[in-house]
Amino acid sequence: MVVFECVGCGAALTVPLSQVDRPDHEGFDWANSTDFTPPLLADGTYAAQGDFLVAPGDVRGLSWFGDNYEGNCCGVDGSAGPNLACACGRPVAVRVDDCSRWQVVHFAPGAVRPVGSPDPVRPWEDFAWDGASSIDGDLWWHRRVSIAAGVAAARVLVAANGARVTVPDGPLATVFRRTFDEWQPSTGRSRSLALAGPGVAEEADLLLVPRHPQTGEAWPGGAVAVSAELWRLLARDVRPVLPRTGGQWSEVLRDAPLPPRPRDIAPDHSAIRRTLSRRRA
Ligand SMILES: [Zn+2]
Known part of the structure; x- marks a missing residue:
């Protein structure tokens, strides 16, 4: 498993995570309902492709940043840019959790690095x-x-x-x-x-x-x-x-x-x- 840390100060910004395939439903809205759309990824996992996606419950040591709280209904949609910062002050991620969105924290490319031992790739x-x-x-x-x-x-x-x-x-x-x-x-x-x-x-x-x-x-x-x-x-x-x-x-x-x-x-x-x-x- 790996932990993602801030490239600026080295603070650990997630719990230990295992890589999974990047979901196809990333970025697709779902209609408003009485329930929030759930996290994009399961607890304890991340997806990569230059940038990194994790479940909001798996981040640590981040706080809200600036005034980037755009959203349409019950939460933020991430459209205003980075809205989470490390304790050192660096803006590092965008949180998306409006009720029609799959909830996710999207670490910007270059803002964090994985440290630790990635899980061995399992055979098919x-x-x-x-x-x-x-x-x-x-x-x-x-x-x-x-x-x-x-x-x-x-x-x-x-x-x-x-x-x-x-x-x-x-x-x-x-x-x-x-x-x-x-x-x-x-x-x-x-x-x-x-x-x-x-x-x-x-x-x-x-x-x-x-x-x-x-x-x-x-x-x-x-x-x-x-x-x-x-x-x-x-x-x-x-x-x-x-x-x-x-x-x-x-x-x-x-x-x-x-x-x-x-x-x-x-x-x-x-x-x-x-x-x-x-x-x-
Ligand atoms: Zn930092």
Whole structure:
């Protein structure tokens, strides 16, 4: 694990953290609700890509900085720039916690450095690619995976380069076929899309592969890499088990009898649009 420290004074600014793949849903808002949108990252983890993202509860020794408290509703949205400073006075991070935002502290590039021993990178087979996970207390699975699917759909459309994308029946078709039909030409040349990854070696023009859950590295040979969480759904049709008690899915608990699993995933349209516009830019 590593601790992030201020490059100016060396103060420890986080608890010990382990690296995880950077989430696709970073930066996507969620509608206001009676509950705050939860942290972007699980406790005890960080994501990197030049800068560093951590959960707000994992920072230490920071205080509010300046007057950068822009926000739309119940918290700050980070749009005014750095709003957290080290005890030495250096502005080092932006906290985002408005109610529609995934809560996160974003350390600016060059403001902090990791010290300690990074966790060894686990082999691919070490991760649970087959088992169903529990979402007891995690009511955001559907939203997370819908955004990941929207980002993935846009990346596939870009990779297809104007060709029509065809998918085999099964989870790939359930999640993506309707979206591809909507966003791409109905005639002309086509390119096939299939899956490759741990225990799966399909053949197609374009392969959808998982990213490593720790490092975010893509499985070799893929045209588009997606989160391990989404890939597992597509490869194994594994959806989380609904809690028997505790949290509720407001959409499904109105049904009777109760369905055993969450409703199907549909790619999030704002994620498709934003990813396509970024690629074009
Ligand atoms: Zn400092």
